[in-house]
Amino acid sequence: MAKSLLDKSLETELHQPLGVGRTLFSWGMTGIAFILTGMALLPLCSILLEILRQGIPNLGWEVFVSLPAPQGMTDVPNGFANALLGTILMVGIASLLSVPFGVMTGIFLSEFGKTSTIASGIRFITVILNSVPSIIAGVFAYAIVVITTHQFSAVAGGFALAVLMLPMVALTTEEALKLVPTSMRLASASLGGNSFQTTFRIVVASALPGITTGLLLAVARAAGETAPLLLTALSSQKWPDGLFSPTASMSVLIYNYANSPYPEQIQLAWTASLVLVGMVCITSILSRLFARKRSLVR
Amino acid sequence: MTNPDRAKQYLEVEHNLFQADPKNLLLEQGFTWLVRIFAFSTAGLLLWLSWIIFQDAEPAIAQFGSDFLLSQNWNVGELSFGAAPFIYGTVVSSTLALLIAVPIGLAVAIVTSENFLPVWVRSPLATLVELIAAIPSVIVGLWGIYVMIPVLQPLQLWLYKHLAWIPLFSTEPSGPSMLAAGVILAIVILPTISVISRDVLLAIPLELRNASMSLGATRWETIFKIILPASASGIVGATILALGRALGETMAVTMVIGNSAGINISLLEPAYSITSVLANEFAEALEKLHIGALMYLALILFVITLIVNLIAVLMVNIFTKKIN
Amino acid sequence: MESDNKYSNLQSSPQGQKPSDIESTTPRTDLPALRVRDLSFYYGKTKVLDGVSMDILEQQITAIIGPSGCGKSTFIKAINRINELETKVQVKGTIEFFGQNLYHPRVNINHLRRLIGMVFQKPNPFPSSIYDNVAYGVRIFDRHPRSQLDEIVESALKSAALWDEVKDKLKKSALGLSGGQQQRLCIARALAVQPKILLMDEPCSALDPITTMKIEELIQTFSQKLTVVIVTHNMQQASRVSDYTAFFSTDESRIGHLVEFGHTTEIFTKATNSRTQDYIQGRFG
Numbered sequence: 001m002a003k004s005l006l007d008k009s010l011e012t013e014l015h016q017p018l019g020v021g022r023t024l025f026s027w028g029m030t031g032i033a034f035i036l037t038g039m040a041l042l043p044l045c046s047i048l049l050e051i052l053r054q055g056i057p058n059l060g061w062e063v064f065v066s067l068p069a070p071q072g073m074t075d076v077p078n079g080f081a082n083a084l085l086g087t088i089l090m091v092g093i094a095s096l097l098s099v100p101f102g103v104m105t106g107i108f109l110s111e112f113g114k115t116s117t118i119a120s121g122i123r124f125i126t127v128i129l130n131s132v133p134s135i136i137a138g139v140f141a142y143a144i145v146v147i148t149t150h151q152f153s154a155v156a157g158g159f160a161l162a163v164l165m166l167p168m169v170a171l172t173t174e175e176a177l178k179l180v181p182t183s184m185r186l187a188s189a190s191l192g193g194n195s196f197q198t199t200f201r202i203v204v205a206s207a208l209p210g211i212t213t214g215l216l217l218a219v220a221r222a223a224g225e226t227a228p229l230l231l232t233a234l235s236s237q238k239w240p241d242g243l244f245s246p247t248a249s250m251s252v253l254i255y256n257y258a259n260s261p262y263p264e265q266i267q268l269a270w271t272a273s274l275v276l277v278g279m280v281c282i283t284s285i286l287s288r289l290f291a292r293k294r295s296l297v298r
Numbered sequence: 299m300t301n302p303d304r305a306k307q308y309l310e311v312e313h314n315l316f317q318a319d320p321k322n323l324l325l326e327q328g329f330t331w332l333v334r335i336f337a338f339s340t341a342g343l344l345l346w347l348s349w350i351i352f353q354d355a356e357p358a359i360a361q362f363g364s365d366f367l368l369s370q371n372w373n374v375g376e377l378s379f380g381a382a383p384f385i386y387g388t389v390v391s392s393t394l395a396l397l398i399a400v401p402i403g404l405a406v407a408i409v410t411s412e413n414f415l416p417v418w419v420r421s422p423l424a425t426l427v428e429l430i431a432a433i434p435s436v437i438v439g440l441w442g443i444y445v446m447i448p449v450l451q452p453l454q455l456w457l458y459k460h461l462a463w464i465p466l467f468s469t470e471p472s473g474p475s476m477l478a479a480g481v482i483l484a485i486v487i488l489p490t491i492s493v494i495s496r497d498v499l500l501a502i503p504l505e506l507r508n509a510s511m512s513l514g515a516t517r518w519e520t521i522f523k524i525i526l527p528a529s530a531s532g533i534v535g536a537t538i539l540a541l542g543r544a545l546g547e548t549m550a551v552t553m554v555i556g557n558s559a560g561i562n563i564s565l566l567e568p569a570y571s572i573t574s575v576l577a578n579e580f581a582e583a584l585e586k587l588h589i590g591a592l593m594y595l596a597l598i599l600f601v602i603t604l605i606v607n608l609i610a611v612l613m614v615n616i617f618t619k620k621i622n
Numbered sequence: 623m624e625s626d627n628k629y630s631n632l633q634s635s636p637q638g639q640k641p642s643d644i645e646s647t648t649p650r651t652d653l654p655a656l657r658v659r660d661l662s663f664y665y666g667k668t669k670v671l672d673g674v675s676m677d678i679l680e681q682q683i684t685a686i687i688g689p690s691g692c693g694k695s696t697f698i699k700a701i702n703r704i705n706e707l708e709t710k711v712q713v714k715g716t717i718e719f720f721g722q723n724l725y726h727p728r729v730n731i732n733h734l735r736r737l738i739g740m741v742f743q744k745p746n747p748f749p750s751s752i753y754d755n756v757a758y759g760v761r762i763f764d765r766h767p768r769s770q771l772d773e774i775v776e777s778a779l780k781s782a783a784l785w786d787e788v789k790d791k792l793k794k795s796a797l798g799l800s801g802g803q804q805q806r807l808c809i810a811r812a813l814a815v816q817p818k819i820l821l822m823d824e825p826c827s828a829l830d831p832i833t834t835m836k837i838e839e840l841i842q843t844f845s846q847k848l849t850v851v852i853v854t855h856n857m858q859q860a861s862r863v864s865d866y867t868a869f870f871s872t873d874e875s876r877i878g879h880l881v882e883f884g885h886t887t888e889i890f891t892k893a894t895n896s897r898t899q900d901y902i903q904g905r906f907g
Contacts, residue, residue, distance in 0.1 A: 018516065022516060022519070025516075025518060025519075026516050026517065026518050029518040029521075030414065030518070032405070033405045033408055033409050033414075034405075034409065034414075036401060036402045036405030036406070037402075037405050037406050037409045037410075037423070039402055040402050040403070040405070040406045040427055040488055040492065041423075041426060041427065043430070043441075043446075043485045044426060044427070044429060044430050044433075046441070046445055047433060047437065047438065047441045047445075050441055050444070050445050051437065051441075054444075100336065101336050101339060101340055102340070104332065104333050104336030104337065105336055105337045105340040107333050108333045108334060108336065108337035109337070111333075112330065112333055112334070112337075113337070121341070122337050122338070122340065122341045124611070125340075125341040125344050126340060126341065127611055128344060128604065128607055128608065128611065129340070129343060129344045131539070131542055131543075131603070131607040131610075131611075132344075132347070132546075132600070132603065132604075133545070133546020133547070133548070133573065133599065133600075133603055134546070134548065135546065135548045135573050135576050135577060135596075135599075136347070136351070136546070136596060136599065136600050136603075137347075138576075138580075139351060139576065139580070139592075139593065139596040140347045140350055140351060142580060143350045143351065143354050143593070144350060147354075152581070163343065163347070166340060166343065167340070170340055194322055194325070194326040195326055195329065195330065196325050196326045196329040196330075199329075220432065223434075224432075224433075224434025224435070224436070224437075225434070226434065226435070226436040226548070226549045227548035227549055227573065227576075227577055230577050230580070230581060231576070231577070231580035231581050234581055251434055251436045251549075254436050254437065254440055255436050255439070255549060255553070258436075258439065258440045258443055258553060259443070259553075266444075269440060270440070273437045273440055276434060276437065277433060277434070277437060280432055280433075280434065281432075284432060
């Protein structure tokens with residue numbers, strides 16, 4: 001008798017629905033979470049669609065080879081060849097400046113300093129440096145290069161971008177080097193390799209895909225930067241004239257033309273956006289390919 | 299020398315641990331020092347940067363002192379400068395951005411870390427939100443001018459029409475506004491919040507969740523009572539980090555905030571931020587005092603973001619330590 | 623006969639010298655390959671080995687056995703000073719390599735590690751080709767003409783009984799080899815730099831029985847030209863391959879020390895220490 005009573009109460013317990021309040025709360029929260037997630041995706045989709053919709057009609061060979069047309073002239077070829085070149089030029093300068101420092105700092109953090117106080121300090125400073133607003137890097141480059149040379153220039157722009165790239169390269173290099181198993185270092189050392197040989201021939205060589213991934217991500221970030229270039233490289237309607245003259249860039253061109261009264265300039269801003277996003281995308285895809293190569297080696 | 303002697307000598311050379319290898323030693327020590335020098339220069343860069351900005355701000359600091367922070371007057375012609383409107387614009391737009399982005403970012407983090415959706419939907423979803431971070435902010439700004447503001451304007455008008463009695467909505471909107479800046483900043487910082495929060499949520503040990511579920515709690519009860527409290531320091535860290543980004547973001551804000559210096563309680567009124575004035579005026583600044591005032595502004599921004607980021611990094615570190 | 627004489631004065635300390643006094647910087651090939659005196663070893667401040675003294679003789683195979691955590695791995699890592707790379711270590715007492723103190727401050731540590739090679743528990747080939755793996759150690763010390771390097775690689779691979787299996791794919795990635803092949807590649811890689819001593823830290827623990835057999839056979843072929851120290855948790859393995867056996871164990875304070883050392887046959891048939899007997903008969907550990 002007692003047994004069947006227990007069975008019965010157990011059965012009702014198991015089949016008893018949750019209270020109305022708790023059910024509503026569950027469903028309501030799930031609904032809200034999904035609506036908010038949808039809202040998060042909305043701008044992204046809208047931005048990408050708009051870039052495609054506005055950018056594609058004007059996308060032709062012409063934009064890659066011509067200079068920007070003078071204001072108000074609609075019958076001459078209109079393009080951003082100089083800006084494209086300027087962006088590549090300044091990102092190149094930035095890479096040349098930041099990669100040696102960044103990679104070496106990454107090597108220090110992962111191979112030499114490891115858990116020492118000095119390394120923790122440098123790592124911390126690098127993380128903080130990584131979060132310095134990009135316009136501050138621009139102000140710094142303005143003070144260092146523009147004020148000293150009395151000239152807005154590609155070098156100043158490249159310097160500003162290098163300040164932004166450096167901590168990124170350093171931190172991603174450290175991460176990539178840390179992924180190399182310690183047993184590789186021990187194997188090299190047990191064959192008599194010194195720290196230089198072990199680091200370069202084994203550790204860096206094994207981590208090269210990872211380092212490249214980090215580098216490409218830094219390049220992609222630098223290519224899209226605008227604020228620091230506004231006060232260092234300025235802009236230009238002409239081809240780059242040496243490293244020490246104002247230089248056009250894709251991002252600054254987009255900014256300058258965004259509020260233009262001339263429709264063809266706004267059009268060009270959208271097309272430049274499409275090309276810039278394309279460049280960033282290609283770099284990111286390349287970096288993912290490198291990352292995949294790394295996982296295959298493992 | 300006899301043969302056995304030579305053999306012995308050879309053996310001794312072969313077994314000698316003290317064989318000097320000057321070339322290798324030099325290479326190794328040189329390399330070690332080189333790595334150290336590069337690493338210290340990277341750290342030194344932050345010091346150099348701080349020093350240069352402080353030094354160049356010096357003339358303005360000497361001229362205006364702390365009045366600079368409270369003065370509302372920014373007039374290049376009269377060489378009188380005050381930072382209050384810019385600081386106000388930066389702080390208010392960033393706060394607005396956080397108010398919008400935190401709930402949304404948290405929702406994304408929860409949806410993509412819980413198993414509401416199959417994995418093949420969940421991870422691409424997370425990547426997609428992350429993708430926003432890859433879009434150059436100048437392009438977000440361009441979109442802001444031509445897509446977001448036209449969409450936002452009817453809402454701003456509605457707010458003005460029906461809620462004008464609230465000071466926040468008391469002026470007639472013209473398009474670019476503090477509100478627009480807040481919304482676009484929210485979009486820019488969203489990935490920072492959602493990505494880090496997602497990592498934080500995924501780092502919460504499974505046993506904690508299982509323990510709660512096995513006591514009969516529903517999923518959302520578990521989320522609110524167990525998972526969110528356990529990950530609080532990490533999520534707060536993510537939020538502060540996002541705040542740092544919002545304070546320093548330049549292009550997207552400059553393009554939609556309206557660039558009009560003045561302090562107005564209404565969010566529908568155009569405003570100005572520190573970053574915007576730096577972007578707009580630096581290239582044209584000629585007067586030493588003007589440059590100095592801009593450097594002073596840059597210094598203020600730098601110090602604020604430095605403090606904010608320091609706190610954020612410490613919070614995330616605390617969380618990581620707690621989890622391990 | 624000669625080696626037996628050297629062994630006879632093992633437990634007593636060397637005549638007229640305290641261990642720490644020996645600071646010879648010229649090798650003495652008439653001494654044992656390794657002479658360990660009163661070696662204590664610390665990771666940071668934690669003591670893991672206490673007062674180990676033993677002589678390891680040239681061209682003999684010495685097995686180190688003992689329960690896990692008894693410091694046997696620490697001991698052989700101390701011999702080529704590889705554990706310094708992972709953590710801060712502290713050493714008391716001496717290890718001499720043909721009469722030269724390994725921990726003398728002027729020791730060329732890279733040269734030391736080349737003369738005292740090591741094979742690790744898990745195969746750890748570099749993520750490069752088979753050829754480059756073997757050639758790596760040779761290349762970092764000297765430039766060799768290609769033909770000479772080819773010869774060194776071939777002979778090392780032959781010594782590791784791997785040549786026939788890989789001679790047609792020397793340029794292929796070493797990571798494509800099976801576990802046993804990878805371990806033999808690591809052995810070939812260690813042999814290529816012509817070490818005087820080869821340390822092996824449980825080289826078969828990650829391998830299947832058949833591959834283990836192959837490697838054991840291989841180790842036995844080394845004794846003509848090489849001194850081998852092998853750590854193993856497998857007592858059959860120790861009895862099969864080694865000439866001498868050292869039994870390490872821990873005391874109540876969890877610090878490892880040497881319990882007994884002698885000819886393998888003696889240790890396995892008539893060990894004097896009861897703990898050794900217990901361990902060998904499987905009664906503990």
